[in-house]
Amino acid sequence: MKSGILLDMKNICKEYPGVQALDNVPFQLEAGEIHALLGENGAGKSTLIKVLTGAESLTSGAVFLNGKSVRVKNPLQAQHMGISTVYQEVNLCPNLSVSENIHIGREPRTRYGLIDWKTMESRSRELLAGFDLDIDVIRALDNYSVAVQQMVAIARSCDISARILILDEPTSSLTDTEVDKLFSVMRRLRDEGMGIIFVTHFLDQVYQVCDRITVLRNGRYICTENTKALDKVSLVGRMIGKDYSELSGSRTSREETGDKDILMDVRGLYKSGTISPLNLSLRQGEILGFGGLLGSGRSEAARVIFGADRPDGGDLSLEGEPALFKTPLEGIRAGLAFCPEERKVEGIVGELSIRDNIMLALQAKKGMTKPLDPDEVDRLTRKYIELLQIKTPDEHQTVKNLSGGNQQKVILARWLATDPRILILDEPTRGIDVGTKAEIQKIMISLADGGMSVVFISSEIDEMMRCCERMVVLKDRAVVCELSGETLTESRVMQSIAGKGE
Amino acid sequence: MKLKRTFSEISLLTITLALFVIMYGAGVLFYGFRISTFLNLFNDNAYLIVATTGIFFVLLTGGIDISIGSVVAFTCVFSAWLLEKGFSAGFVIPLVLLIGLAFGSLQGFLIVKFDLQPFIVTLAGLFFMRALCSVISKAAIAIKNPFYLKVALAKIRFTLGRQHPKIYFYALFAVAVVLGTAFILKFTKFGRTVYAVGGSEQSASLMGLPVKRTRVMVYGLSGFCASLGGVIYSLYTLAGYSLQNVGMELDAISSAVIGGTLLTGGVGSIFGAAIGVLIQGLIQTVVTYQNLNTWWTKVTVAALLCLFIIIQRAMSVNGEKARKNRLIKAA
Amino acid sequence: MEILQKYRRARIFWPSVIFLGILLFNTIISKGEFLSITMMDGHFYGRLVDIFRNGSKLMLLAMGMTFVIASGGIDISVGSVMAISGAIACSVIRGNLFPFFQGSVFFALVLAVAAGALCGAWNGFLVSRVRIQPMVATLILMVAGRGIAQLITNGKIITVNSPSYYFINGGYILGLPFPLYLVIILFAGLLFFTKKTAFGLFLASSGINDKSSRLAGIRVENIKLLVYVFCGAAAAGAGLIESSGIKGADCNNAGLMIELDAILSVAIGGNLLTGGRFSLGASICGALIIQSITTTIYAMGVPPEVIQLVKALLVITISLIQSEKLSIKLLPAKAAAQ
Structure with a gap:
């Protein structure tokens, strides 16, 4: 039962210093549909969601909710507008009871203005029964699996009359039965007219539950298709940057030589x-x-x-x-040498200089008690700054002030300095x-x-x-x-x- | 698996309560504890119970306040000094309470507004208040105000056979503070917000709760309760001395932890924290009965503290493992 | 010229300028008397000498605390460790503990420092292996430490009669007080250690980002363990100086609240309390600033309790300066550049 366009995002642009995270991206969500938002790392899906929920402000573009232009300032305001998000890391308070998590901030009161726990708990039970969830609502949320916690989060969203529900990689830590249960809830909510945005990287699941698919890549809009009209292989093609029709059997540009040891x-x-x-x-x-x-x-x-x-x-x-x-x-x-995926969290040591960052692994390899010769370090640092063309006035700049690309080069230099095999x-x-x-x-x-x-x-x-x-x-x-x-x-x-x- | 789950469900409060009952039972058996021993736990520790109540709010949000010992001392010295100058109790008591509240709120404001570490800010508070004490008077000042004397001695006496246990009014007042706190935490929006902030600050603000205001308020409350504890302490000792209550914040924090409060915030019961104070009082009593070096109290308390911290840590590790196990099943 | 430039950029620049400023201020208000150093029986006497002698405990503690804070931690048990170390040393010398070694100052010192290191190892174990927050982990020993010290001395203030033990605080070599040599030797040793090994780099790196550091091959746990052990040993050393100064062990008052001064020294030295890059010299300057403020306040005839007021204001000012939020408000341009 589709009933028109719920959400219309037009020409959304989001710029971070030096990076265009979203470039003129459109996105439409209809009432009563489950819409998959797909893309690989850095495609811009999480940025798009952040913009939609007000966690980040957009650089340019417009958002229409039920045909009215809106400007979402923060996640709280988004909730008031009826946009709720359920993350993989559930955004509830693990130490509070299930029923409290559903009601906190808008608890039912007794006539003396006190929190009415009885009403709160019975309401929670009713609400969760609607989700086929029979759990003890008095126990702390912490006692339940991630699946249940997500279900509680969804229940909360529904209870504050959300019309748009964003599920951000909800299934990554669920078992198959839990996923099935989640899907049946999603389908029910869709049939009640809610618009659901589903972010995932499990393609099978997309085909199980989604009506339409929007693909982003490198901050650009690629396509929006009906799920039935797009087969899996061409979907993968869109996500990773090739159309199935145009690539056929194209070979790698590097020759493979089988006789290497x-x-x-x-x-x-x-x-x-x-x-x-x-x-x-x-x-x-x-x-x-x-x-x-x-x-x-x-x-x-x-x-x-x-x-x-x-x-x-x-x-x-x-x-x-x-x-x-x-x-x-x-x-x-x-x-061995290893450049990890999360550059900022596991790669750079932000407050140290480029020079120190480069020498770190080599020094660790040699051992703490055998310090490197400073001249040797200077030579290595200069060599790699030049070789990798790290753009910096000098090697004493702190790494956190460099751009992402240059930070990556510093980490690469760190590993090359160890002369790895x-x-x-x-x-x-x-x-x-x-x-x-x-x-x-x-x-x-x-x-x-x-x-x-x-x-x-x-x-x-x-x-x-x-x-x-x-x-x-x-x-x-x-x-x-x-x-x-x-x-x-x-x-x-x-x-x-x-x-x-x- | 099942066993693990049941273990984590036994709340820390139960452990605390059991500990108290066992210790008290042992006291009755071996040292002949009487009803009066029990009541004296309240009489002697009323001020600490009230001050612990204040810091308990802060700990629930995941913060810390190490200034309370100094605030208690300041309250005693300042009120003793004012009373000596001839001010009436009806003026002095509201004034010192107001100062405590204002001082705590100021600390909270600095912590929240400028994102400073609570430990550092309240450390400055500790220095500041202690200095004010000595500026006012380095010598101990006795309190001779008739109202104070009257209130200090007000008590209820029971007759149970040949025993005549008594409980002072201020001890009953401390009990009332605990009950009031329990009520606030359970039935008001503010109370629930305190727990929510401690559970997850980010979630709490996403759920639309007034996180910043609540954080400032708990420091205000902590200052207020510390000055209230100070008023009780000045009734208890009828004097003010600039070097009293040094390190009292540690007693309060240990009480809360032994009472099952998680120092990372979000978990804890005010009854547990109050029982924590009583447990420390019991240890002190046993040490006195045994004629041991009084420092055994500190060592025992620290051992309990260590035990509880490690249990808490083990519980959170277990929680992580349980979540991981579910992941494996998913894979 | 280049050295001067380098000095101006170094962390130690401002603390040392402030320290010299305080000295200058003192010289002016005392009309030069402050700087006067007299020679008696081959020993130097004077306010300046006093500052260095009385500040030696704090300087030792500041060095240990600098390492701990650089690793992203904090150690609030140093005062208690001081009490333990003094108690052990005095009990050994009197023969209450290990009667076989009665009177052996050397053994007493070794045992005291070893006990301090052991306390540090306990803290380090809780922080690096059990992964308890540093403040909570060291809180345990802070509460227990004084009690343990009291149990060692059996709850009494014990005195020792040993001139060689007195020498630790009151002795002179080449006219200068002995504790100053302890500070200088330790400082030089640490400088040598941090220059001749990559410890400093590893420590700063672990304090800033322990995940990155681990992946780069640094044994972060061991580094953290080591700094707490060192901090414990340094605290034991400070405890010995204090105990030697009062010619006995007073477990109630030895090092009372000094952990706060130690943390303050590190902060005044301009080291970030959140960990990372550090300067030992700057922390020592911080300790000297605290000590000289104390001396100044005494000299000005201001009641000594005002010192704590000054410290309180200092703590708040320094935290506000270090606060990122404030700098964003005051210097929006700089914040945007970052």
């Missing part, structure tokens, strides 16, 4: 809850891609190999010698400008040509195809296939990601 061999390496047993090998001087969508286990695989996350079991050998890394330091000493790059080009992206790709290729083995992870198939000789594709936290030579084509990659690789 195997440098690292991984057998059955796993960490429970994070990554299923991995089997793969890395050859001398090659660039190996870890393909797959966000949440497929590609980053997790890289982390257990390097020792950033301690593996629970399995074998890893370097040039035939057994080696398993329990801490990053062990990985570094064995000649294996370089693992997790989304090194995310959120940085096009020019720097190309530079980083070039550096990577020249490193591999120089004999270094590189593991490369990216959300953009284009650059993966340009750089990788081989690729292992991951899905649902396990390797689904390995592609190389003739089989390494964009269409094969997409089919594997979409789950039709067999």
Whole structure:
């Protein structure tokens, strides 16, 4: 029962210093539909949602709610307008009871103005019964699973008469039955006329529950389609930057040479809850891609190999010698290097200078008691600033003042300074400008040509195809296939990601 | 799995209460504790109960206030000084309470407005108030105001067989403060907001609760309760001395923690915190009965503190693990 | 010239200027008498000497606290650790503890410092392994420490009769008070240590971003453990000076509230209380500033309690200066640039 356009966002632009996060993006939501918002890292979906909920202000563009132009100043105001959001990390108070979480801020009062717990609890029970949820509403929210917590959050939204419900990756930590339950609630709310925006990276789920799909990529609007009209493979194509029709069997630009020696061999390496047993090998001087969508286990695989996350079991050998890394330091000493995905959280040390940031890993590798020669450090710093073209007045600037691209280069320099045999790059080009992206790709290729083995992870198939000789594709936290030579084509990659690789 | 869940459900309050009952029971068995021993716990610790109530609000929001010992001392010294100058109790008591409230609110304002660390700001408050005490008078001032004398001695006596236990009015007042606090926390919007802020500040503000105002208010309340505790303490000792109550904030914080308050905020019961004070009083009593070095009190309290902090930590780790386990099932 | 430029940019610049300013102020109001140093029996006497001698405890503590704060933590148990160290040293010398070593000042000192390090290790263990917030973790020892000290001395104020023990606070070498040498040796040792190893870099890095530091190969847990151990040992040293000064152990009052002064010294030195880059010299300057303010206030005939008022205002002023929110309000241009 569709009943017109609920939400109409036009020409939405959002600029952060140096980055155009959203570029003229339109978005429409009808009443009584479930609308999937899809895109890879840095596509702009979370920015779009932040703009919609007032968490960020838009640079330009217009938002119409029920045909009326509105300006959302903050999430609270958005709620008053009927826009509610349920995040993966549930935004409720874990220490309060379920019924309180539903009612806080608008509790029923007795005639003396006191909180009327009885009414509050019976109302909560009624409300949750509508969601097929029979739980003890007096207990603290903390006692329940994430699925229940999300359901409570949704119930709260409905109770404050939301007309638009945004579900931001709600299913990432749910079991299958919990997901089914969530979907039946979503369908019911849709049938009651609510507009639901569903953000996820599980494509199967999109096809299970969504009516329409909007795809964003690199801050740009790509398309809005009816789910039935868009098959999975072409959807993956839109998300990672290629139309299925135009790519057919295009081959990687780098030649794969099969006779290189195997440098690292991984057998059955796993960490429970994070990554299923991995089997793969890395050859001398090659660039190996870890393909797959966000949440497929590609980053997790890289982390257990390097020792950033301690593996629970399995074998890893370097040039035939057994080696398993329990801490990053062990990985570094064995000649591994790892640029993590979250540059600001796990990469840079913001208040330190460029010079200190660059020398950090090399110093750790040598050990605390053997300080590097300052002249040597100066030489290395200058060398990498020049080699990687880090734009800065001098090496004593603090890293937090650099742009994203330059920060990434500093981290790259940090690892190159350790002279690694294996370089693992997790989304090194995310959120940085096009020019720097190309530079980083070039550096990577020249490193591999120089004999270094590189593991490369990216959300953009284009650059993966340009750089990788081989690729292992991951899905649902396990390797689904390995592609190389003739089989390494964009269409094969997409089919594997979409789950039709067999 | 099941066992773990039930364990985390036993609230810390139950542990505290059980601890108190066991300790008191042991006291009755081995040292012949009487009803009067129990009542004296209230008589001797009334001021601490009231001050703990104040800091309890702050701890619930995840903050800390280490200035309360100084505020108590200031209240005693300042009121003793004013009374000596001939001001009436009807003027002095409201004045010192107002000063406590204003001082606490100012600290809260600085913390919230400029995003300063509570520890640092209230540290300055601690210095400031202690200094004011000595500026007013370095010597102890006795209180001879007739109203104070009368109130200080007002008590109820019972007769139970050959025992004549008594409880002072100010101790009853402290009990009333605890009950009032419990009521505020349970039945008013302000009280629930305090818990919500401690649970998740971000969620609380997303749910439209007045987070900043509430945070300022809890520091105001803490200052107010500290000065109220000060008034009770001046009734208890009938004097004001600039070096009294040094380190009292630690007693209050330990009481709250032993009473099951989470120092990260959001969890705790005022009854637990009050029982925490009584437990410290009990330890003190046992140490006196045993004729032990009084410092065993501190060591025992610290051991309990350590125990409770580690239990809390273990509980939160368990919580994380349980969530992770669910993830594994999902995978 | 270049050295001067470098100095001006360094963290120690402002604290040292303030310290010299206070000295100058004192010199003027005392009409020069302040700076006068007299020589008696081959020892130097004078206000300036007093500042350095009396400030030595605080300087030791400030060094330990600087490391802890740089690691993103805080240690509020140093006063209690001072009490423990004094109690142990005095009990050993009197023979109440380890009667075999009765009178052995050397053994007493070793044991006291080891006990301090052990206290620090406990704090460090709670912070780095059990992952309890630093303030809560050190709160335990802060509450327990004085009690433990009292139990060691059996609740009495004990006195010792040992000239070599008195020497720690009251002794002179080459005319200068002995505790000053302790400070200088420790400071030089730490400077050497931080220059000759990468400890300083690792510490600052761990304090700023422990996740990044771990991924870069730094053993963050060990670094954190180490700073608490050092802070405990430094506190024990300060406790020995104090106990030597009163020729005994007073567990009630030894180092009472001094943890606050130690934190204040670090803050006055311009080190961020949130952790990260640090300067030991600046913290020492901070300690000297606190000590010289105390001396000044005494010299001006102002009641000494005013010192605490001054400290309170200092704490607030410094936090406000460091507050990002305030600087955003006052200097919107600078904030935008960042």
